[in-house]
Amino acid sequence: MNLQFTASFRLKYALPVLALLVTLLTSTSHSFAQSSSHHHVSPSAHQNSFRCVPTPHIQAPPAPMGATRHSALKAICPSGQVPQPTTAPAIIAKSKKGAPPADGTLHPSIAPGYHYVHGYQHTTGIGAEGYLSQHKPFLNSSDNHTLAEIAGQSSDGKQIAEIGWTVDRGLNGDDNPHLFVFSWVNGVGNCYNGCGYVQFSSTLHPGMTVASDGSQHLYAMEYFNGNWWLYYDTEWIGYFPGSIWSNKGVTFTQVGLIQWFGEVLSKGGSNTQMGNGILGSNPGSASISNAAVITTPSSAAHASINLNATDPSCYNYGWITLSYSFRYGGPGC
Numbered sequence: 001m002n003l004q005f006t007a008s009f010r011l012k013y014a015l016p017v018l019a020l021l022v023t024l025l026t027s028t029s030h031s032f033a034q035s036s037s038h039h040h041v042s043p044s045a046h047q048n049s050f051r052c053v054p055t056p057h058i059q060a061p062p063a064p065m066g067a068t069r070h071s072a073l074k075a076i077c078p079s080g081q082v083p084q085p086t087t088a089p090a091i092i093a094k095s096k097k098g099a100p101p102a103d104g105t106l107h108p109s110i111a112p113g114y115h116y117v118h119g120y121q122h123t124t125g126i127g128a129e130g131y132l133s134q135h136k137p138f139l140n141s142s143d144n145h146t147l148a149e150i151a152g153q154s155s156d157g158k159q160i161a162e163i164g165w166t167v168d169r170g171l172n173g174d175d176n177p178h179l180f181v182f183s184w185v186n187g188v189g190n191c192y193n194g195c196g197y198v199q200f201s202s203t204l205h206p207g208m209t210v211a212s213d214g215s216q217h218l219y220a221m222e223y224f225n226g227n228w229w230l231y232y233d234t235e236w237i238g239y240f241p242g243s244i245w246s247n248k249g250v251t252f253t254q255v256g257l258i259q260w261f262g263e264v265l266s267k268g269g270s271n272t273q274m275g276n277g278i279l280g281s282n283p284g285s286a287s288i289s290n291a292a293v294i295t296t297p298s299s300a301a302h303a304s305i306n307l308n309a310t311d312p313s314c315y316n317y318g319w320i321t322l323s324y325s326f327r328y329g330g331p332g333c
Contacts, residue, residue, distance in 0.1 A: 050205055052077035053084045056198055060236040061224040064129045065300040066290055069218075071234035073203035083205045087194035096144050097182055097189050098263055113144075113268070117280060117315050117328040118261030119291065119305035127222030127294035128152050128258040128303070129231070132164065133287045134177055136212035137277055137329075139167050140270035147180070148262045148275065148286065148328075152221045152228070155256025160184035161221045161228040161240055165210050172207070181206045181230050183240050185248050196244045198227075201237040214276060216287070222294050223253055260288045260305065262315065262328045275329020280309075280317035282327075289325035 076083045098114040128150050137146045149164025162182040171192055172178045181197055183190045190196065193206035210217070220231035227239040245252040262274045275286025291303035302324040309316045315330035 049086050050076075050083040050199075050207065051086055052081040053199070055080055055082050055202065056200060058200070058227075058239075059225060060200060061222050061229050061297050063235075064218065064220040064222070064231055064292075064294065065298075066129050066131065066218050066220070066292060067231075067234070069234045071203055073234075075202040076205070077202060082199045082202050084199040085193040085197070085205055085207045087191055096265060097192065098265060113265050115264040115266060115274070115311050115315055116261055117274065117307075117309045117317050117330075118259050118263075119288065119303070119307050119317075119326055120257065120259045120261075121293065121303050121305050122155070122257050123255070123293050123304075125255050125258070125293040125295050126224070126253075126297070127220060127229075128255065128260075128292065129218060129220035129294060129300065130260050130291035130303075131216040131287075131289045132219050132260075133214050133216050133275070134165055134211050135214060135276040135286055136175065136177055137167055137273035137275060138271065138332075139169065139175060140266070140272045140332075141169075142267055143270050143272045144168065144170065144265035146262075146264045146266075146272055146274055148288070149180075149260075150219050150221065151259045151261070152255040153257040153259065154252055157257060158184065158187040159245055159250060159252040161230070163219050163221055163230045163232065174209075176209045177212050179204070179206050179208050179210050179232055179237075181238070181240070183228075183244060185245055186250060190244075197238055197240055199238040201235050204232055204235060204237045206237070214286075216289065220294070222297070223255075224297060228252075255293075258293060258303070260291050260303075262286065264315065264332070266332065268333060271332040273330070273332055274315045275327075277329065277331050279330045280315070280326070280328040282318070285318070285327040286329040287320060287325065287327050289320060291324045 145168035147166035151162045153160045165177040217233045226242040229239040266272045278285035292300040294300045304323045307317045314333040318327045
């Protein structure tokens with residue numbers, strides 16, 4: 001046998017076979033990586049990360065009275081799972097959130113650096129809703145956040161469930177607006193998008209980026225079957241279990257104070273914007289409209305809001321429809 005020919009023959013046909021094996025192994029590895037990504041999406045340590053967990057078997061409330069849209073989004077996780085936000089300890093440690101003024105008026109307990117334009121109503125109900133316009137306000141690199149939200153609070157302001165959008169680089173890692181939820185127990189803030197929060201929606205979740213084109217989206221919260229549910233745009237996204245409060249010996253089953261507001265945490269002199277940067281007294285500024293008090297799971301009434309601003313030369317307000325729709329915001333100072 002010609003040994004030189006045999007070696008050449010083997011080399012000629014062995015190399016393509018080896019290349020094919022490498023290709024198959026690479027493809028299999030890539031497919032596995034794609035499959036694994038469903039179980040922990042986004043390598044970022046910020047709040048747009050989540051993990052897929054089993055869908056909770058629980059009944060959600062009826063849609064809020066102001067709901068007009070239906071979701072056409074695809075599920076993020078595999079069937080039977082939902083995207084539960086993950087909160088890195090480092091993010092929890094540095095993320096800050098101000099408590100709305102406890103009695104709905106301006107008083108010395110507002111922490112230094114916090115600026116508000118807020119509508120408030122003392123009333124009794126099981127929740128609140130409203131349409132918030134969404135924007136991408138300028139946030140100075142020296143400042144913490146600029147946001148808009150709805151807060152359902154106990155009469156003394158110490159128990160709170162919140163939902164809104166925020167621009168916060170420390171929390172989200174970029175300059176875009178992101179959906180957030182937050183809670184307070186006995187006047188102590190928990191953490192963004194976690195600390196007991198349970199995900200329910202398969203398509204929308206706290207930490208996700210939201211539109212910043214000025215479009216209006218429905219936000220709501222409601223106490224239903226023992227839990228504080230949170231609604232965004234087209235569906236109930238999840239809830240804070242009532243046990244967050246009851247385990248601390250607190251009964252929080254209805255609101256006594258509701259606030260719809262813009263908030264900025266700024267050192268001052270930085271021109272961090274609220275809303276879309278236009279003063280609320282001017283046309284074209286950010287808006288909160290059709291604010292309502294949820295009185296039962298199937299009924300709501302227009303709010304009867306009072307308005308205040310902590311720094312009216314920097315951020316102020318103007319009425320759209322007296323008592324339940326208003327403009328807010330400003331260019332900062």
